[in-house]
Amino acid sequence: xxxxxxxxxxxxxxxxxxxxxxxxxxxxxxxxxxxxxxxxxxxxxxxxxxxxxxxxxxxxxxxxxxxxxxxxxxxxxxxxxxxxxxxxxxxxxxxxxxxxxxxxxxxxxxxxxxxxxxxxxxxxxxxxxxxxxxxxxxxxxxxxxxxxxxxxxxxxxxxxxxxxxxxxxxxxxxxxxxxxxxxxxxxxxxxx
Amino acid sequence: xxxxxxxxxxxxxxxxxxxxxxxxxxxxxxxxxxxxxxxxxxxxxxxxxxxxxxxxxxxxxxxxxxxxxxxxxxxxxxxxxxxxxxxxxxxxxxxxxxxxxxxxxxxxxxxxxxxxxxxxxxxxxxxxxxxxxxxxxxxxxxxxxxxxxxxxxxxxxxxxxxxxxxxxxxxxxxxxxxxxxxxxxxxxxxxxxxxxxxxxxx
Numbered sequence: 001x002x003x004x005x006x007x008x009x010x011x012x013x014x015x016x017x018x019x020x021x022x023x024x025x026x027x028x029x030x031x032x033x034x035x036x037x038x039x040x041x042x043x044x045x046x047x048x049x050x051x052x053x054x055x056x057x058x059x060x061x062x063x064x065x066x067x068x069x070x071x072x073x074x075x076x077x078x079x080x081x082x083x084x085x086x087x088x089x090x091x092x093x094x095x096x097x098x099x100x101x102x103x104x105x106x107x108x109x110x111x112x113x114x115x116x117x118x119x120x121x122x123x124x125x126x127x128x129x130x131x132x133x134x135x136x137x138x139x140x141x142x143x144x145x146x147x148x149x150x151x152x153x154x155x156x157x158x159x160x161x162x163x164x165x166x167x168x169x170x171x172x173x174x175x176x177x178x179x180x181x182x183x184x185x186x187x188x189x190x191x192x
Numbered sequence: 193x194x195x196x197x198x199x200x201x202x203x204x205x206x207x208x209x210x211x212x213x214x215x216x217x218x219x220x221x222x223x224x225x226x227x228x229x230x231x232x233x234x235x236x237x238x239x240x241x242x243x244x245x246x247x248x249x250x251x252x253x254x255x256x257x258x259x260x261x262x263x264x265x266x267x268x269x270x271x272x273x274x275x276x277x278x279x280x281x282x283x284x285x286x287x288x289x290x291x292x293x294x295x296x297x298x299x300x301x302x303x304x305x306x307x308x309x310x311x312x313x314x315x316x317x318x319x320x321x322x323x324x325x326x327x328x329x330x331x332x333x334x335x336x337x338x339x340x341x342x343x344x345x346x347x348x349x350x351x352x353x354x355x356x357x358x359x360x361x362x363x364x365x366x367x368x369x370x371x372x373x374x375x376x377x378x379x380x381x382x383x384x385x386x387x388x389x390x391x392x393x394x
Binding site for chain 1: 222227267270274275278282296303309376384388
């Protein structure tokens with residue numbers, strides 16, 4: 001149980017995917033203009049991450065021992081089809097949610113945090129339950145980073161930023177400061 | 193290749209190096225690179241690997257451009273890219289085990305580098321092989337160049353050395369933050385402001 005708690009805390013805040021590994025930087029910079037879209041994208045990403053963790057565990061257990069060189073190709077194919085499947089399922093089950101998510105749903109395929117999650121979980125040899133907890137933690141951490149970034153950017157819209165720094169450079173400065181703040185979590189668990 | 197084609201090829205090659213530099217101008221393909229450019233060596237390996245994948249996939253995608261059905265093109269590009277990344281991953285593991293170990297999963301993450309997929313969709317899938325190769329070499333070179341700039345700045349400030357050779361003497365106190373993850377985005381933000389300033393002055 002301690003083990004699972006540690007995996008969750010490590011993936012969500014201590015080694016936050018976005019602020020410590022800089023994975024998923026594209027949506028982090030692209031869709032953090034408003035808090036509500038950031039939240040929706042974060043929730044959809046958590047969902048896809050959980051399914052990816054399940055699928056990559058199945059692949060690792062039954063398929064890849066026979067053909068290790070197919071690892072990368074099979075992971076990316078599984079992620080792309082999972083996103084497609086989730087998109088179809090949501091459209092069928094809840095058209096309202098589908099409209100609310102819009103273009104962000106298909107874009108999850110190219111989010112490096114998802115492939116990174118599958119690869120990290122494989123490299124660390126996580127089992128099924130550990131993998132699912134790891135995926136949930138990583139998704140929560142990603143959502144948290146998106147929400148904080150969106151909150152700061154909503155406020156800084158109205159601030160008097162010099163024209164030279166406005167845009168991408170400004171977002172990177174904010175990301176750097178946030179990342180330094182998250183480094184403070186490093187001592188949260190003994191031996192982390 | 194006719195003379196006109198060769199001139200176009202030169203234009204397509206040189207635009208990626210500076211005018212349309214993927215990192216500093218288009219701000220693309222950062223995700224898998226930010227975390228590993230803490231030394232110039234790592235930046236060189238990462239830039240070289242990315243350029244190899246980009247050139248290889250552009251060649252194949254350009255050759256296949258009349259065969260690939262439009263509705264499934266993205267999936268096919270991804271599989272082509274993933275194949276080249278697997279090749280690079282195994283090559284590095286065999287010939288440069290130390291660098292491979294340091295970069296870890298980030299080599300595999302080249303698959304989801306938006307720069308590579310972007311070039312396939314925007315350029316290689318509609319142009320003849322020669323131009324596609326020139327474009328890929330320019331973009332790959334520009335990307336590697338940008339990573340090396342970031343890597344060099346971070347290594348000099350963060351460790352006081354370059355390519356592992358001490359530069360700044362014993363009295364230099366290393367800026368530890370520069371080799372940690374925040375240093376990467378901080379360096380990039382600084383460079384973006386610098387380039388914006390240079391462009392404004394011209």
